[in-house]
Amino acid sequence: MKHKKIKIAVALVVVGLIGGVIYNQVTAKKSYEYSDYYVETKTTKKESNKENEEASEKELSLSLLKKTNKDVVGILEFDDRIIYEPIVQAPDNDYYVRRNIDKQYANAGIPFVSADGNIDSKNVVIYGHSSKWDNIIFTPLMSYTDQNYYKKHDTFKFITEDETRIYQIFGVMNIDLNDLNDSLEFTQTEWDSTNSFNAFISDSINRGLYKTGVSVNKEDRLMTLVTCDTRGNNKRIVILAKLVDTEYV
Secondary structure: OHHHHHHHHHHHHHHHHHHHHHHHHHHOOOOOOOHHHEEEEEEEEOOOOOOOOEEEEEEEOHHHHHHHOOOEEEEEEEHHHOOEEEEEOOOOOOHHHHEOOOOOEOOOOOOEEOOOOOOOOOEEEEEOOOOOOOOOOOHHHHHHHOHHHHHHOOEEEEEOOOEEEEEEEEEEEEEEOOOOOOOOHHHOOOOOOHHHHHHHHHHHHHOOOOOOOOOOOOOOOEEEEEEEEOOOOOEEEEEEEEEEEEEEO
């Protein structure tokens, strides 16, 4: 129990750091423009007045990103690319709160995997900033408070060197850090028993803003995205998703 309380206390600090951008929203800009990291992949036929006109499809190059920064562990890609960002991980959760991919100061930081786990954990926890004034990094996550928005963007991908993982969102929570009864167990990366994992899933679904109808079982692997809800006082948006498919390179 003592160990659990310590982990929750640490999680509170991390989640609090993510919320820090609230107090400097005016200067919050997108942490990095990744134009130099796009590569042409394949040509796709598109509707046009000209017959057989082809358009090049561009994607972020994970290999180019990793050449710049070895801490890059993947790319997060949402439907319609409402979010399309490199993801990093450092030995501590403070490092990328205010740094970009070049490890230079950036108020909006860069999304990062919690140092408590890794991309192969039972629950991969990723933190990132948002803003009600600028469309930075995780700002689109605030739109998930609207169920109709969720229905249009209910899946996303996490791309690594070896595979592309497809996740389906099963829960959306709006956590009030001022409420001591609001648990921070969504930041856990592992569980010591099936019962504790099942209890977490049940609690998360019950506390969701709406029912998604997506079921979760003990074998499922999760990804949790956390950002500040800058429209409210000390609140966090928590997106919970399960792995539904894997495409290998």
